[in-house]
Amino acid sequence: MSAGESKTEADLSAPSLTDRLGAHLDATGLLEGAGLALLAVSGGNDSLALLDLLATLGPARGISLLVVHADHGIHPGSADVAGRVRALARERYGIDTAVGELRLGASASETRAREARYRWFRAVQAERDARWLVTAHHADDQVETVLLRLLRGSAGAGLAGIPARGPRGLVRPLLPFRRAELAAHLAAAGIAPLFDDPANADPRHTRSWVRGVLLPLLESRLGAAAPEALLEVARHAGRELLAWDAALDVLPGLEPRLAQGRMDVARSVLGGYDNALAERVLRAAARRCGVQLGPARARRVVAFAAGAASGRRLELGEGVIAEAAFDRLVVSQLPEAWRPEALAGTSGEVPFGPVRLRWSAEPAPEALTRGGWTTWIEPGALTARAARRGERLRPLGSVGHRPVRRLLMEAKVPRLDRDAWPVLERDGEAVWIPGVCRADAAVPRPGSPAVRVDASAS
Numbered sequence: 001m002s003a004g005e006s007k008t009e010a011d012l013s014a015p016s017l018t019d020r021l022g023a024h025l026d027a028t029g030l031l032e033g034a035g036l037a038l039l040a041v042s043g044g045n046d047s048l049a050l051l052d053l054l055a056t057l058g059p060a061r062g063i064s065l066l067v068v069h070a071d072h073g074i075h076p077g078s079a080d081v082a083g084r085v086r087a088l089a090r091e092r093y094g095i096d097t098a099v100g101e102l103r104l105g106a107s108a109s110e111t112r113a114r115e116a117r118y119r120w121f122r123a124v125q126a127e128r129d130a131r132w133l134v135t136a137h138h139a140d141d142q143v144e145t146v147l148l149r150l151l152r153g154s155a156g157a158g159l160a161g162i163p164a165r166g167p168r169g170l171v172r173p174l175l176p177f178r179r180a181e182l183a184a185h186l187a188a189a190g191i192a193p194l195f196d197d198p199a200n201a202d203p204r205h206t207r208s209w210v211r212g213v214l215l216p217l218l219e220s221r222l223g224a225a226a227p228e229a230l231l232e233v234a235r236h237a238g239r240e241l242l243a244w245d246a247a248l249d250v251l252p253g254l255e256p257r258l259a260q261g262r263m264d265v266a267r268s269v270l271g272g273y274d275n276a277l278a279e280r281v282l283r284a285a286a287r288r289c290g291v292q293l294g295p296a297r298a299r300r301v302v303a304f305a306a307g308a309a310s311g312r313r314l315e316l317g318e319g320v321i322a323e324a325a326f327d328r329l330v331v332s333q334l335p336e337a338w339r340p341e342a343l344a345g346t347s348g349e350v351p352f353g354p355v356r357l358r359w360s361a362e363p364a365p366e367a368l369t370r371g372g373w374t375t376w377i378e379p380g381a382l383t384a385r386a387a388r389r390g391e392r393l394r395p396l397g398s399v400g401h402r403p404v405r406r407l408l409m410e411a412k413v414p415r416l417d418r419d420a421w422p423v424l425e426r427d428g429e430a431v432w433i434p435g436v437c438r439a440d441a442a443v444p445r446p447g448s449p450a451v452r453v454d455a456s457a458s
Helices: 001-015 017-028 044-058 078-092 109-129 141-150 179-188 206-222 227-250 267-271 275-288 293-305 404-410
Strands: 036-040 062-071 097-101 132-134 257-259 262-266 312-315 318-324 330-334 347-352 355-361 376-378 382-386 422-426 428-433 451-457
Touching: 017 097, 036 044, 036 109, 036 318, 044 062, 044 078, 044 179, 044 293, 062 078, 062 109, 078 097, 109 132, 109 179, 109 206, 141 206, 179 257, 206 227, 262 267, 262 275, 267 275, 267 293, 275 293, 275 330, 293 312, 293 318, 293 330, 312 382, 376 428, 404 428
Parallel strands: 036 062, 036 132, 062 097
Antiparallel strands: 257 262, 262 330, 312 318, 318 330, 347 355, 355 451, 376 451, 382 422, 422 428
16 A cells, blocks of 8 residues: 555545534533524635534534624625525525625725624524524634734733633634635535635735734744644633633632623722732633723723722723722623714714614704704714713703703603613714704704714614
């Protein structure tokens, strides 16, 4: 038998990628139990491999599948890609597809596209009561992420890279596997990619530059040791995270109370720690409950906790808020649907909580109404945000100010929706609560340039 024949037989006897993924799922319990999984499929190699693999493995495990495809409306022909994803999923696998038409426009950034995509994924997940949202992140994505975070000066938690599990059933089962393995699996199955995002090869994007320029340069000098070393960094950092997570449960007197999006600890006990230890403990607690608390924010929270009177709040940005509540320090992160949204550009559309907002440039009418779902606002920096504690505004045509919470209640906004109901502000001043009350502020003169904003239940 020749050396070539021996190699062929060895290759044939090696476990397939399907078998290896099945063993990985068994070992980790990533998709354990029955339920609906949303598969995020862009039409590229990686996500199509995810679809093919889980279409094979899912049914025997009691997992039903729904493909979710976000048509960002950024590239010409994106609607055609969506149609081909839908056709492949239905004709080859018998799986339905939900397509989100996001209509972001050609100028949308990668960040805005990602945020819009995940916002829509989560909306479908809630609507379909899906147990999991599954993405196709793989080992090469992990390598790029760790290298990017090294270059940005990330702390240890960041160097752990992309976790296999995320909040609310987010699962990444392909992290142990390389991009080339997924491409080989797809080629063997006779499936061609349906879409290749040109941004992936554009060196103007930092991640694309890392993928196409920096990593090949490192590998030309160090070979396969370069990506393997970065994966080892992620493994070491991951072990450190596990250790800090375990420490939370054994530190005396800290009494951490942790829930999704919220944590609180004993303030006096935290104050007895060295600052560096207090910061690290807070970051471990925040990570467990899904609150974004990096080193800089943790330092601010520790300083705040040391001197704040009960009832004081500290806004840390991106929906993260710290509050002194008697002897407890509370840190919470508003859901994405509650976070401030800029109404930028001459026109656009965004969801906010239970309301969808659309805006465009249009001259102001002769008069505005206090109620209703449409208004006109003088041009300026417009932002939709949740109502602030104790906030008041002066209704159109009124002489006195009214509490926003009282106005929401009088408009019969359901209690569960009040925290997420949008308040529009212009240059920092509240001007409108859609469907509830127009404020006597930023009212444009009749016929003058204005921003028209329409709201509807989303």
